[in-house]
Amino acid sequence: MITEAMLDVFCRFDGDVDGFARIGTAEDRSVISGEQWTGIDVLLQELHLAKANLASPEYATNLEQRLCATAENDTVKERLWELA
Secondary structure, eight states: OBOHHHHHHHHHTTTOHHHHHHHOOHHHHHHOOHHHHHHHHHHHHHHHHHHTTOSOHHHHHHHHHHHHHHBSSHHHHHHHHHHO
16 A cells, blocks of 8 residues: 555655665654565556556556555545656
């Protein structure tokens, strides 16, 4: 589940996992793990492809279903689309 708090940390580091690993605090790591970070990063890449109309309709539909199942709420979904 991707939460608003996870996206807050992700955005504070501008999506830079190296920066997160080097200077992220214990509090940051309690909100989002490296594995979750990677999951968000991959999802954003997929959303970018769909947003740029580079994905097939079937792929885009499947992606939207995964997004709905993964995002905590509609605000998180909107933020992910904006970040893509």
